[in-house]
Amino acid sequence: MPIVQPDRLSRIGAALLKAAGASDEEAGAVAVGCVNANLAGHDSHGVIAIPTYIDRVKAGHIVPGAKWTIVRESPTTTVIDGHWGFGFHVNAKAMALTIEKAKTANVAACTVFRQSHVGRLAAYPMMAMREGMIGLATADSGRSPKHVAPFGGREPRLGTNPISIAVPSDLEGPFCLDMATSAVAAGKISLAVARSEQIPKGWIIDAAGRHTTDPKDFRKGGALLPLGGSEGYKGSGLAAMVEVLCGLLTGLGFGVEPTGRHNDGCFMAVFNVAAFRPLQDFKKEVAEFARYLKSTPPSEGSNEVFYPGEIEYLREQQRRKNGIEIEDATWDKLRALATEYKIGDELGFV
Numbered sequence: 001m002p003i004v005q006p007d008r009l010s011r012i013g014a015a016l017l018k019a020a021g022a023s024d025e026e027a028g029a030v031a032v033g034c035v036n037a038n039l040a041g042h043d044s045h046g047v048i049a050i051p052t053y054i055d056r057v058k059a060g061h062i063v064p065g066a067k068w069t070i071v072r073e074s075p076t077t078t079v080i081d082g083h084w085g086f087g088f089h090v091n092a093k094a095m096a097l098t099i100e101k102a103k104t105a106n107v108a109a110c111t112v113f114r115q116s117h118v119g120r121l122a123a124y125p126m127m128a129m130r131e132g133m134i135g136l137a138t139a140d141s142g143r144s145p146k147h148v149a150p151f152g153g154r155e156p157r158l159g160t161n162p163i164s165i166a167v168p169s170d171l172e173g174p175f176c177l178d179m180a181t182s183a184v185a186a187g188k189i190s191l192a193v194a195r196s197e198q199i200p201k202g203w204i205i206d207a208a209g210r211h212t213t214d215p216k217d218f219r220k221g222g223a224l225l226p227l228g229g230s231e232g233y234k235g236s237g238l239a240a241m242v243e244v245l246c247g248l249l250t251g252l253g254f255g256v257e258p259t260g261r262h263n264d265g266c267f268m269a270v271f272n273v274a275a276f277r278p279l280q281d282f283k284k285e286v287a288e289f290a291r292y293l294k295s296t297p298p299s300e301g302s303n304e305v306f307y308p309g310e311i312e313y314l315r316e317q318q319r320r321k322n323g324i325e326i327e328d329a330t331w332d333k334l335r336a337l338a339t340e341y342k343i344g345d346e347l348g349f350v
Contacts, residue, residue: 006324015343048190061084087115091112095128102270103131106275114252118139122164133271133273137266139246143264158239183228192278204223
C-alpha cells in the first residue's frame, strides 16, 4: 500500500474532481474534507470515497456548480436547499451562516436537504468550536438506500445517522464526539473489502439475519447492526431520532426512493458559550474535565483513557508527519481516473 503525504493526496483529489466538473472551490472542499478524514483515521470517509463521488457526478446524482438557496429563515433558523450540490461545500456554507446567526442571537440552527454526502460529520461542529461555540450536527441519507437494521430486525430501514458535537477548550486537540449510531460506519465495511480483511462479529448480519465476519455479505443483502450490541435498542433509538431531525424535519421523508439518489439531510445547531458563562472559564474547565477523565486508572486490557476526539487528534499528528497509507484498491481507482482524464503524468502516477 502506498504512503502518500496529505498535501499530495489533496492535490490528487481536487484535480480529479475538477476534471469531473467540480469548481475549484467545490473540488478543494471535497478533497480537503476527505484527506482530513484520512488524517483523523476515519479512512472510511477519506479518499476512498472520491471515485464514488465522481461516479455520482457522471450519473447526474451530484450537480457541480449547483447554487444552494435559502428556502425559509428567521433570525435564528435557516432552511437550505442544496440543489444536489457537493455536501462538503453546501454543508460548510450552512454551518458558517448558522455560526454568524449565533454570534448575534446566541443560539441558531439550520436544516439542509438535497445535497450529496457530507463526509466526516465532525468537520462542521468543529467550525463552531473554533469560533468559541458549541457545535452540533446530525445527518441521515434521506431516502437513498438504507444500511442499518433496526434493533431486532433483519432488513435495513435506517441510515448510519451520525451525531457529532464539538466543544471549545484549552486542550491541544478538539474535545469532539463524532459517532455513527450504527455499530460501525458503512464505509468501514467497504474499506475491509478493499483491504481483503475480515470484520469483527457484531458489525453486520447477512441476508438471513445471521451474524457474519465476512464484509462481502453486506452487499449481498446484509445489514449493519445498530450501536450497542445486546443493548442495540439504544443505537436504534438514537438513529430514529436523527432520522426525525434530518429526514422528517427537513421534509426529505423516510423509507427508500427508487432511484437510489444519495441525499444527505442535516440538522445543525450552534450555541454561543459566552451567552451562558465566560468563554475562557469554560474552555479552562473543559480541559480540566478531560484531564480528570484521563487520570482514571486503566482497567484490564486498557493502557489509558482518552477523552472524546483525542485519538483522532493523535492519529492526525502521526499521519501529518509520516503520511497516509492508502489501500491498493483505492490507489488503483485514483490512478485509473487520472488516466481517464489524461492527468496521470501531472499527478505523478507512474
